[in-house]
Amino acid sequence: MDGQLSIFDYLETLQMPPNKKHILSVGDKVGRIVLGECRIATVKKVEGLPKYPFYRTDQGCYSYEEGLEDVNGLEEVAKKERAKYKTIIPENLASRVTVEYEPRRCDGYVLWAQIGIMGNMLFWKEDVTYQFMEPYDDEKKLKKEYEKHKKKILDDTYNKFRIVDVEHPMRRLYWSQHGFYADAEYVKFNG
Structure with missing residues (x-):
C-alpha cells in the first residue's frame, strides 16, 4: 500500500514513556522557571490520565515534566537565570x-x-x-x-x-x- 490506512487497519498505539511514575495530587505544588522567575502554583485538578497527565492550577496548566521538578530548588535556579536579564x-x-x-x-x-x-x-x-x-x-x-x-x-x-x-x-x-x-x-x- 501507499501508506494510507484502511478502516480495517489498527492504529499504532503510542507507548507511555517509562518515566511517568510520580503523578502529583490535588493540593500539591508544581513550578516552572520563566526567564528569571520561579512560578509556583497549587494543583487544582489532574487531567490526561493515564498516558498524558498534566496539571490544572490557579495559574494555568503545567506539564507532567514540570511536576517532576523539585519546587524547593526552582528559586535558586531562577535567581541564577535572572542575572542574564535587565x-x-x-x-x-x-x-x-x-x-x-x-x-x-x-x-x-x-x-x-x-x-x-x-x-x-x-x-x-x-x-x-x-x-x-x-x-x-x-x-x-x-x-x-x-x-x-x-x-x-x-x-x-x-x-x-x-x-x-x-x-x-x-x-x-x-x-x-x-x-x-x-x-x-x-x-x-x-x-
Missing part, C-alpha cells in the same frame, strides 16, 4: 490609580488594574493583561498614554470595580526587545 520592580507610582473588580463567580479571584508613573516610565496593567512599564523621552507623550490607559481602566463597562487607596504589589518586569519592560511570560513568548 529587570525592574516598579514601586511608589506617582499619579497612581488602582482598581479591584468584583470577585469572579467561578473561583472568587479578584482581578485588579493599575496605572501610574515612575520617573519617565508609564506602568499599566489592565484587568486581564500582563504588566507593562514603558519609558518615554517626551513628557507630553507620557501624559497622553497615561490618560489613554487610565480611561480604559476606569471606563470598563464589563466589570464592576472600586478604586482602592493601596498600591497593588507589582511583579519584576523584564526588558523586551520591543523597547519596554513587561512580565516574564510576555517577554518569553513575544520577545
Whole structure:
C-alpha cells in the first residue's frame, strides 16, 4: 500500500514513556522557571490520565515534566537565570490609580488594574493583561498614554470595580526587545 490506512487497519498505539511514575495530587505544588522567575502554583485538578497527565492550577496548566521538578530548588535556579536579564520592580507610582473588580463567580479571584508613573516610565496593567512599564523621552507623550490607559481602566463597562487607596504589589518586569519592560511570560513568548 501507499501508506494510507484502511478502516480495517489498527492504529499504532503510542507507548507511555517509562518515566511517568510520580503523578502529583490535588493540593500539591508544581513550578516552572520563566526567564528569571520561579512560578509556583497549587494543583487544582489532574487531567490526561493515564498516558498524558498534566496539571490544572490557579495559574494555568503545567506539564507532567514540570511536576517532576523539585519546587524547593526552582528559586535558586531562577535567581541564577535572572542575572542574564535587565529587570525592574516598579514601586511608589506617582499619579497612581488602582482598581479591584468584583470577585469572579467561578473561583472568587479578584482581578485588579493599575496605572501610574515612575520617573519617565508609564506602568499599566489592565484587568486581564500582563504588566507593562514603558519609558518615554517626551513628557507630553507620557501624559497622553497615561490618560489613554487610565480611561480604559476606569471606563470598563464589563466589570464592576472600586478604586482602592493601596498600591497593588507589582511583579519584576523584564526588558523586551520591543523597547519596554513587561512580565516574564510576555517577554518569553513575544520577545
